[in-house]
Amino acid sequence: MRRLRFNHAFVLLMLASAISAFALPPNWTDGGRAQLQGLFAPVARPTRALATTIYGRVHHEEPIDRGTATGRRRPDADILLENDQLRLQLTSLQTQLDALKEINADRASLGDIRPLCVPVSVMGSDPGARESLSLSGANVRLLQMGQPVLHARGLVGRIARAGLTGAQVLLITDRESRLQADFKLYRNDASGKITMTRPPLLPLVKGRGRGKMVIDNITMKQKDDAGLMINDTVALNDNRFPVNLQGYVIGKITGIAPAARNPLFAEILIDPGVNLETLREVMVFVSPDERAGSKASP
DSSP: OHHHHHHHHHHHHHHHHHIIIIISOHHHHHHHHHHHGGGGHHHHHHHHHHHHHHHHHHOOOOOOOTTSSSOOOOOHHHHHHHHHHHHHHHHHHHHHHHHHHHHHHHHHTTGGGGGGEEEEEEEEEOSSSSOEEEEESGGGGGOOTTOEEEETTEEEEEEEEEOSSOEEEEETTSTTOEEEEEEEEEEEOTTSOEEEEOOSOOOEEEEEETTEEEEOSSBHHHHHHHTOOTTOEEEEOOTTSOGGGTTOEEEEEEEEEEOSSOTTBEEEEEEOSSOGGGOSEEEEEOOHHHHHHHHHOO
16 A cells, blocks of 8 residues: 555656656746755765766876867977976066066156156167266157156256157256255254255255266355255256246255365255166156147147
């Protein structure tokens, strides 16, 4: 009797399976299957793991070498050579990426005036007695004589000559360079807070050559009254430059001594903080009017 009932139940289940598989639309049974399939997990998971293990030990796939047209494995010497070439390319690309990151960081340090500047590559420096840079690249067409030239840490100079294929920058350290400037003195007040003062002086920064500048129109008394010290900042205050660049850093004081020819005056040495002749790229300040004029020209 029990066997008869079991056979009836088995037949009913088989019939229901056949109907659901062949007669009913799949969308009718998908919902129920999703609810019931978890019941088979205790059997399905170990069965699948066992089958995967057996398959992995019995069936061995031949590796495909995608470096050849046939897919067959190449000699070990060829593979080692290719690995060396790939390592060399990876090292080169990493070096290029680091250089691009450095360039982008330098450009970003310009702050608010970055949109008003264009990057220009430095082709080289003047091999003669002048301290200047030769510029080249696509943005040379935007350059005009007198435009300020900057870098991440301060002022570089001004465009002295500009042509269709190149331009020349007169560096602030060249003996022909003259800049009106300000002193910016950073001191701690009584509360320990750092404050900035600008003594009422009108220093004239002259290029001295060999990467240096000098101020020699300040008397020793004016220097003492202002409290000038080593490492004080010298900043641009020249009406020949755009308002956006007033206060831009020229350099720092590296030496103060009485002038040899006139001891009543001080000889104040200025260092730009970087060797300007080794720059690989500079940022040239191009006003909106200059950009518009360049686009309008044929």
